[in-house]
Amino acid sequence: MKKKTRKYIFVVGGVISGVGKGVTTSSIGKILQSHGYRVTAMKIDPYVNVDAGTMNPTEHGEVFVLKDGDETDQDMGNYERFLETSLTRDSYMTTGRVYLSVIQKERALTYKGKCVQVVPHIPYEVIDRINHAVDKANAEIVIIEVGGTVGEYENILFLETARMLKIKNPDDVLFAIVSYLPTPSKVGEMKTKPTQHAVRALNSVGIQPDFIIARSDVALDEKRKEKIALFCNVIPESVISAPDVDSIYDVPVNFEKDKLGEKILRRLKLKSKGKNEGWKEWERFARKAHSVKDEVRIAVVGKYFDTGDFILSDSYLSVIEALKYSAIHQGKKAKLVWLSSSTFESLPATVSSNPSGANRRRQAGKNPPLAGLEEFDGILVPGGFGSRGIEGNLNVIRFAREHKIPYFGICYGMQLAVIEYARNVLGYKDATSREIDPKSKHLIVDIMEGQKENLEKGNLGGSMRLGAYEAVLEKGTIARTAYGVDKIVERHRHRFEVNPTYIEELEEKGLVFSGRSPSGTLMEIAELPTSVHPFFLGTQFHPEFEARPLHPHPVFSAFIKAVIARGKNTK
Numbered sequence: 296m297k298k299k300t301r302k303y304i305f306v307v308g309g310v311i312s313g314v315g316k317g318v319t320t321s322s323i324g325k326i327l328q329s330h331g332y333r334v335t336a337m338k339i340d341p342y343v344n345v346d347a348g349t350m351n352p353t354e355h356g357e358v359f360v361l362k363d364g365d366e367t368d369q370d371m372g373n374y375e376r377f378l379e380t381s382l383t384r385d386s387y388m389t390t391g392r393v394y395l396s397v398i399q400k401e402r403a404l405t406y407k408g409k410c411v412q413v414v415p416h417i418p419y420e421v422i423d424r425i426n427h428a429v430d431k432a433n434a435e436i437v438i439i440e441v442g443g444t445v446g447e448y449e450n451i452l453f454l455e456t457a458r459m460l461k462i463k464n465p466d467d468v469l470f471a472i473v474s475y476l477p478t479p480s481k482v483g484e485m486k487t488k489p490t491q492h493a494v495r496a497l498n499s500v501g502i503q504p505d506f507i508i509a510r511s512d513v514a515l516d517e518k519r520k521e522k523i524a525l526f527c528n529v530i531p532e533s534v535i536s537a538p539d540v541d542s543i544y545d546v547p548v549n550f551e552k553d554k555l556g557e558k559i560l561r562r563l564k565l566k567s568k569g570k571n572e573g574w575k576e577w578e579r580f581a582r583k584a585h586s587v588k589d590e591v592r593i594a595v596v597g598k599y600f601d602t603g604d605f606i607l608s609d610s611y612l613s614v615i616e617a618l619k620y621s622a623i624h625q626g627k628k629a630k631l632v633w634l635s636s637s638t639f640e641s642l643p644a645t646v647s648s649n650p651s652g653a654n655r656r657r658q659a660g661k662n663p664p665l666a667g668l669e670e671f672d673g674i675l676v677p678g679g680f681g682s683r684g685i686e687g688n689l690n691v692i693r694f695a696r697e698h699k700i701p702y703f704g705i706c707y708g709m710q711l712a713v714i715e716y717a718r719n720v721l722g723y724k725d726a727t728s729r730e731i732d733p734k735s736k737h738l739i740v741d742i743m744e745g746q747k748e749n750l751e752k753g754n755l756g757g758s759m760r761l762g763a764y765e766a767v768l769e770k771g772t773i774a775r776t777a778y779g780v781d782k783i784v785e786r787h788r789h790r791f792e793v794n795p796t797y798i799e800e801l802e803e804k805g806l807v808f809s810g811r812s813p814s815g816t817l818m819e820i821a822e823l824p825t826s827v828h829p830f831f832l833g834t835q836f837h838p839e840f841e842a843r844p845l846h847p848h849p850v851f852s853a854f855i856k857a858v859i860a861r862g863k864n865t866k
Contacts, residue, residue: 300435300467301426301429301434301435301436301437301464301467302435302436302437302467302468302469302563302565303425303436303437303439303457303460303464303467303468303469304323304436304437304438304439304468304469304470304471304559304563305439305441305457305468305469305470305471306319306320306323306438306439306440306441306471306472306473307441307445307450307454307470307471307472307473307497307504308441308443308444308445308472308473308474309444309445309446309472309473309474309475309489309490309493309494309496309497310444310474310475310477310489310490310493311444311475312443312444314444314473314474314475314510315473315508315510315537315546316370316440316441316442316473317338317369317370317373317374317440318373318543318546319471319473319508319537319546320336320338320370320373320374320438320439320440321336321370321373321374321376321377321378321547322377322546322547322550323438323471323547323550323555323559324336324374324377324378324438325377325378325547325574325577326547326550326551326555326556326559327436327438327556327559327560328378328571328573329556329570329571329573329574329577330556330560330567330568330569330570330571331567331568331569331571332435332436332565332568333432333433333434333435333436334378334434334435334436334437334438335378335380335382335386335428335429335432335434335436335437335438336374336378336382336386336437336438336439336440337386337387337388337425337428337437337438337439337440338367338368338370338371338374338386338387338388338439338440338442339388339389339421339439339440339441339442339450339453340368340387340388340389340390340442341389341390341441341442341443341447341449341450341453342389342390342391342442342449343389343390343391343394344389344391345389345391345392345395346365346366346367346387346389346391346392347359347366347367347368347389348366348759355368356368356369356609356610356612357369357372357609357610357611357612357613358788359371359372359613359840360761360762360786360787360788360837360840361381361382361383361384361387361762361786362381362383362762362763362786363383363384363762363763364384364761364762364763365383365384365387365761365762366761366788367384367387368387368442369609369612369613370440371386371387372612372613372616372840373543374386375840375843376616376842376843376844377547377844379573379843379845379846382432383428383431385424385427385428385431385432386428386432388421388424390449390452393417393420393421393424394417396420397411397416397417397420413452414452414455415459417452417456418452418455418456418459421452421453421456422456422459422460425437425439425460436563439457441453441454441457444493445472445493445496445497446493446496451500454497454500454502455500455501457470457502458500458501458502461502466563466564467563469505469506469559469562469563470497470502470503470504470505470506471504471505471506471507471508472493472494472497472504472506472507472508473508473510473537474489474490474493474494474507474508474509474510475489475490475510475511476489476490476509476510476511476515476519477489477511478511478512478513485511485513485515485516485519487519487522487523487526490507490509490523490527491523491526491527494507494526494527494528498528503528504527504529505529505533505562506529506533506534506535506555506558506559507523507527507529507533507534507535508535508537509523509534509535509536509537510537510538511536511537511538511539512538512539513538513539514536514538515534515536515538517531520534520536532558533558535550535553535555536549536553537549537550541584541585542581542584542585544577544580544581544584544844545581545584545585547577548577548578548581576845577844577845580623580844580845583623584619584623587622587623587626587627587628588628589626589627589628590627590628590629590630591622591627591628591629591630591672591673591855591858591859591862592630592632592670592671592672592673592862593618593629593630593631593632593671593672593673593674593675593858594632594634594668594671594673594674594675594691595611595614595615595631595632595633595634595675595676595677596634596635596636596639596674596675596676596687596688596691597610597611597633597634597635597636597676597677597679611677613837613839613840613842614675614677614705614839615631616839616842616844617838617839617842617847617848617851618631618675618851618855620842620843620844620847620848620851621842621847621848621851621852621854621855622855623847624847624852625852625855625856625859627855627859629855632671634691635684635687636676636684636685636687636688636691637683637684637687638687639665639686639687639688639690639691640684640686640687640690665690665691665694668691668694668695668698668700669698669700671700672700672701672858672859672861672862673700673701673702673703673830673854673855673857673858673861674691674695674700674701674702674703675702675703675704675705675708675854676688676691676692676702676703676704676705676707676708676711676712677705677706677707677708678705678706678707678708678788678789678837679706679707680707680730685711685731688707688708688711689711689714689715689718692704692708692711692712692715693715693719695831696712696715696716696823696828696831699828699829699861700861701829701830701831701854701857701858701861702828702830702831702832702833703830703832703833703850703851703854704832704833704834705833705834705837705838705839706788706789706834706835706836706837707789708833709820709821709833709834709835710728710740710791710793710833710835712821712831712833713739713740713793713801713806713818713821713833714726714727714728714739714740716801716804716806717737717739717797717801720804720805720806721797721800721801721804723736723737723739725737726739727739727740728740728741728791729741729742729791730742730790730791737797738794739793739794739797740791740792740793740794741791741792741794742790742791742792759787759788759789759790760787760788760789760790761787761788762786762787763784763785763786763787764784764785764787764812764836765782765783765784765812765813766782766783766784766785766810766811766812766813766819766820766836767781767782767810767811767812767813767815768780768781768782768783768809768810768820769807769808769809769810769811772807772809772820772822773809773822773825773830773832773853774809774810774820774822774832774850775809776853777849777850777852777853778849778850779849782813783810785819785834785836785837785838785841786836786837786840786841787835787836787837788837789835792817792818792835793808793817793818793821793835795816798818805823805824805827806821806822806823807821807822807823807824808820808821809821809822809832810834817835818835819834819835819836820832820833820834820835821833829857829860829861830853830854830857830858832850832853832854834850838850838851839851
């Protein structure tokens, strides 16, 4: 029986972090997929963390949850969105995960008494994991992003893994380095020297890149291409210009202008199977993303924006992209404004309940900052943990509910919507979550029974309710209308739930739990009837993880439609 040939593409970064390795990996995958190949993608993070679940989002960005519950780096979300697929925990590894596995094998005598060493046993473990992921995905080509930047101590072992794999499979392994070419404002010339040093650092660990993806403010000219080629030991055609673009969904289209797909296939000794319909659909989406001009303004009120003097919107990357997809498909551009929840703490809502557009603008000037929310077509409160900024969130939610502004709460955003309702409609002024104040008399949101032991023992990593779970929808609700089906499967990441003790009372006062677990014990979606509010809905799960560029998520689309309607009515 003929052995399956696997092709491996390693993507590494040079000069700076955040240079675009994840988008490059996703784009290469999309291109090769469009040429008819079965493709999968993997991320290797150099952190000692076993997974991304315990990392601070303001430092590391969003934690992306896979269907099987693995808490991973945000780049895994890019892979899923570009490749229109669902990946598994086999496609994600960290230094901590690899070392833990090797140590556990050593303890179980898997190595049969051998002296277990960093080299070669760690690289062998990484290779085994790569091949296992390829087999599980039934892929012909795997693209592996190596986290960090070339020259860092942390990722040397993973580069050694790639080198070893290349030695054994010279025709099946390809390397691409995504490197930054700065144009200092006072110099006025694009500089290639940092990329030359990055390539030499890669050479120093025994790897010669096949392609240099040149990230820059503007497109590379031929002179820079030739200079990079000369000093980095590649042909000019292997230097691919990757200038800044308005949309990351333009990146694969731009790469194909340089025929990157054909060049990669040629290097791997493969032939194109012809561009498929999926590629044409992608091009149409990318064009439409540019053509929409009419904006809808949405306030995203979150906890994880501030990082020093900068705003890190990557904390909510999947939410942002999901809003964009639904808006684009509705012929609109989502104009997102980041607002820190702490801004709105201890501030009463003072504007009239149904002002005209002109009055809205006048009142916004008189009563900042809550009154300023009237200027938005919709408000979204995403997930989070802890007590910081929560009173601000509750003030915002009350304002959205009382002033009929479309509101969408995700995970913590749903829990806080229920707490706000209990405080201001049921009259329980101390209503809260055990996460915020465990001593409160009215714990509207409480710890899940199965989570109590984890908290007591400090077993916090990877122990939440994680991954895909079913929910049953109630007919005649916003949720049921949006999905168009009675049963759904969505991804979760939480430890607390709406307290069943208060469900009946909340429902009597008008709150509708339109989605529940199959057993009926866990509240998955809370909403208000459209006769009361145009759109007021929260989900305990994270629908953003299932949103795709070509297939926007139905709940996000329902929210955007309500946002558009408000924009029309208030102009």
